């Protein structure tokens with residue numbers, strides 16, 4: 012199939028007519044193609060036609076169009092999305108922009124559509140945006156909830172699924188265990204990257220990180236940490252910005268509770284996952300963090316870990332208490348983890364927890380899991 016510049020996915024007849032007429036009349040130099048199929052086939056269509064921009068009707072797609080846009084964005088970060096809607100509803104505009112849409116337009120399109128496309132397509136070769144990888148972070152509601160375990164397995168699983176360059180970075184400066192769990196002893200840590208910020212380039216970076224396997228690099232936390240080493244906000248942000256230029260995906264272990272490093276990293280993170288268990292103290296910590304970060308919107312997601320088979324509380328009641336829905340609930344598998352760590356490995360892929368890690372990775376990346384044999388108890 013020929014490469015087309017702009018793909019249209021517009022269900023509403025009159026919105027589609029208006030869009031096509033405007034493109035024909037005022038954007039004659041732009042190739043466009045209309046996708047007429049189901050929402051579920053859109054991702055395939057995008058990978059076949061590799062458009063630069065997608066004109067997407069916001070609202071008529073799925074029950075959660077903002078999540079749909081986020082999913083497309085995580086699958087094809089370079090794709091520019093123009094959300095279209097029949098009216099200028101402020102709530103919809105906000106939801107569309109927050110989900111990562113580059114533009115929001117409503118009829119009449121005569122002027123707005125050509126201007127938006129010109130702006131978007133003229134930035135096509137923009138190298139800064141072309142090298143922007145995604146950064147996700149895992150933060151433990153209190154120590155011991157499983158943030159490190161999930162960060163390690165997810166980094167590995169994201170690399171498996173996407174085959175892209177993935178970095179696992181330990182930002183838990185006081186009790187970082189990523190290097191230990193990944194069996195990547197290193198003389199360097201994230202603090203060496205901070206100390207060398209001004210001369211950080213690709214070759215120095217390659218010397219600092221450990222290649223766990225091709226495509227998966229690890230930078231551990233410091234073996235010893237003193238207050239003197241404390242990086243400031245700006246240094247943390249700059250290191251993260253640099254990581255973005257080197258890796259398609261960066262997975263951060265942010266330690267526990269609302270610590271200084273996690274807060275400093277917040278602006279640079281695309282998605283922050285709070286990890287809790289059902290333990291009362293953990294849930295209390297979780298509520299405190301959710302409350303403190305209430306302004307982060309959908310950037311903040313909750314993961315319940317070590318979920319028992321029988322819960323004393325229903326998911327709905329739990330979500331009511333937390334005021335948010337759960338992104339995922341992962342099962343308890345203490346023995347599985349214990350045995351794999353004792354033999355120096357991550358969980359083998361046939362365990363239930365490993366399969367749920369794969370599903371979670373898939374939900375985050377938007378790439379279908381490599382194999383899914385079972386049905387899983389997964390929320391969201």
Ligand SMILES: Nc1ncnc2c1ncn2[C@@H]1O[C@H](COP(=O)(O)OP(=O)(O)O)[C@@H](O)[C@H]1O
Pocket residue numbers: 151152153154155156157158159160161188267286316317318341342343344345346348349364
């Ligand atoms: N889903 C799980 N089932 C059983 N044990 C788990 C699970 N996730 C983590 N653990 C165990 O809980 C302990 C704490 O996990 P860790 O990832 O270090 O937590 P955190 O980084 O939040 O402090 C470890 O012993 C780990 O093996």
Ligand SMILES: [Mg+2]
Pocket residue numbers: 151155158159160183188264266
């Ligand atoms: Mg930890």
